[in-house]
Amino acid sequence: xxxxxxxxxxxxxxxxxxxxxxxxxxxxxxxxxxxxxxxxxxxxxxx
Numbered sequence: 725x726x727x728x729x730x731x732x733x734x735x736x737x738x739x740x741x742x743x744x745x746x747x748x749x750x751x752x753x754x755x756x757x758x759x760x761x762x763x764x765x766x767x768x769x770x771x
């Protein structure tokens with residue numbers, strides 16, 4: 725099984741924050757990437 729993944733990263737107040745999405749590349753990755761991108765776009769860091 726081959727996986728595919730993406731990640732979104734931010735540094736705020738010296739801390740690294742990350743969201744990653746990894747899934748089997750042929751079926752699950754394309755099916756879930758839209759939802760993963762929506763979560764990454766809507767994420768807010770409250771420190």
